[in-house]
Amino acid sequence: MSDDLTPKPLSDIPLAGVIGMPIAHSRSPQLHGHWLKRYGIRGHYVPLPVMPEHLAEVLRVLPRAGFVGANVTIPHKEAILALADFVTDRAALIGAANTLIFRPDGKIHADNTDGYGFIANIRQSAPEWQPDAGPAAIIGAGGAARAVVASLLDSGVKEIRITNRTRIRAEQIKAEFGARLVVYDWAQAGNMLDGAATVVNATSLGMEGKHPLRVPLDALSPDSLVTDLVYAPLMTPLLIEAQHRGCKIVDGLGMLLHQAAPGFERWFGRRPEIDEDLRRAVLA
Template identity: 50%
Template sequence: MAHPDRFLLAGVMGWPVMHSRSPMLHNYWFKQHGLAGNYVPLAIRPEGLAAALGALHPLGFAGCNLTIPHKQQAMKIVDEVDTLARSIGAISCVVVRADGSLSGTNNDCYGFIHNIRQEQPGWRADAGPIAVIGAGGGSRAVCYGLAREGAKEIRLLNRTFARAKGIADEFGKPINALPWEQRHEALEGAAMVVNTTSCGMVGQPALDITLDKLPQGALAADIIYIPLETPFLAAARKRGNRTTNGLGMLLNQGRPAWKAWFGIEPEVTAELRAMVERTI
């Protein structure tokens, strides 16, 4: 779809936000599709989120992505939240409609599942039990996506048991919350384990988990992409497990956003992935 009459604008709102690789990703697509436009990082304090979202339409933005700490607060600000985002409990993408109203959706679930499919051909959510570590916004998107893909058993673990139980109670089957003390044993017989916490991210402590009971045929996944290999993934790789980092989740969640903003569904190519990897 050509847009010869206007300069296209989108961005990502967060606090902080300058570490984000989203501008590189989206500006690559502008260039690839020969479009005049720009995707910019928008450092927005939590108290300024409502004003910032309200300025999108007057400034000519097609929409924006949201990152920490705005994904839940934005649900109270936009005019409409779709069923998917409401189910997950967070917004990752805002679309500015023709009348200036704002709609919110969540593309993290799409990004996670498509990354796994792209990196691990033949992967199936129903291949066996899946252990998910963490109970924040990322975990909600991952659990929702896995359940929708047909997972029959999701073992959800979090340091604060009440948060994990809250998700399990809200989502229902196949999610079962387990106490943090059972995290090592919860890996027994698992076909997949996913870290959705910030543990292992640059500047954060490593994830406190022992992989001894994880079957060697299991897949270990992390939604972190800085660094590309967290200590958790490195430990899994060294013992023979397949691993997938979170970069592809970032790249793939941009595709439905572009479809909503500009009517184009771009591709996540090996060239794009390599370009972003070189900056990490």
């Protein structure tokens, strides 16, 4: 990499990390650590627990401490936009950033690679997937859902059906992304699946320690592709039931892996591979 976004570390050992609170559960250090070891790169990637009130101060200090960039997770993905010097169009559209590059001139460049990771995961796991095969149905209207909506529209999906327990949040996404979105009441979420070619759970429902996802799947077609952004457990109840109904399923771990690749390439100068060795390392 040779453009002006390529970080130049203050020392021979570039540093990166993931900023969040809490952060101990993050699998990103295992993920990036695996790549650093695989490619023999003298760098480090560390968890950075940061309270919201300290975020701006920490961001000013990190580049001076040898950091070339960072990932950003809950609860900072929206707040980071106001603190960055440059925000990509896709991060601005989604309203959140997950990847920071600390430029040589000290400026902070904010991007969002979640949508890229979502689509790359589907294309790797289900190469036969066709975005224009029929409507997509998205359950949830949080930050992850916004990234999914943006990436599906960009991929050529003609209609996106969306539902959320708080309908106003789904309406807000429709207002921002346009007429290709159709909002369904939460009580009608099962009906939303009728004729849907792609079905996405973009909520935390079904995650370990969370409430289950209670959306009836009676209308789900065996021709549908079903994916869940939750990856703990890897096989969520939604994916198990969809597989039982004959659907092609894609777990959520791949999205985590693929969204990390652009940042790693910028920070450490090597485009990493996403393969089974990586999956095993992150799940270990």
